[in-house]
Amino acid sequence: MSDITLTERAARRINEIMASEPDGSMLRISVNGGGCSGFQYAFDVDRTRQNDDLVVEKDGATVLVDEISIQYIEGSVIDFVDDLMGQSFKIENPHATASCGCGTSFAL
Template sequence: MGITMTDQAAERVKAFLDNRGKGLGLRLGVKTSGCSGMAYVLEFVDELNEDDEVFEDHGVKVIVDAKSMVYLDGTELDYGKEGLNEGFKFNNPNAKAACGCGESFSV
């Protein structure tokens, strides 16, 4: 399946990378945290690791490590604004439940 991005998410990541001035793409991962058990992690990537999988959508590379891929396969990364709040949203078909704030999930 892989990882996909909406147009809005891709444009936002491109803007971040342009402002940063370097980087291969965006790493999407998970860590144990939050009220539901797992939290999403986003960070810029300058070098690939051996176990990384690379997906390209809308001209942007999304890098996922093998351990996180189990939880993220099929996820769509979106970006949106709701009132005064804006940020990335994760449309993850593997998530069985999410906390009220949307920061963590369980599978």
């Protein structure tokens, strides 16, 4: 099993977002080709847990990561930041060799 960590701030924000979604909704994080640096993170609301999903839970928040994306973000810390640049989920990925200013794109 992969060790993806969800911070308290991220769990709190996920719970806030899911409060206005249908019951059973979870945050799905996936990695897609593209973006400024080669790969980009995608954040979606999903109500369907696949058999091969990695499930990360903290303080009532649930994050799903598909089997293919796990290899790209394993060992990462998922946080939520609220600063002068705005609010966003931030993934501290130990595999990323470079990232873009947008915060959702990275290179391996």
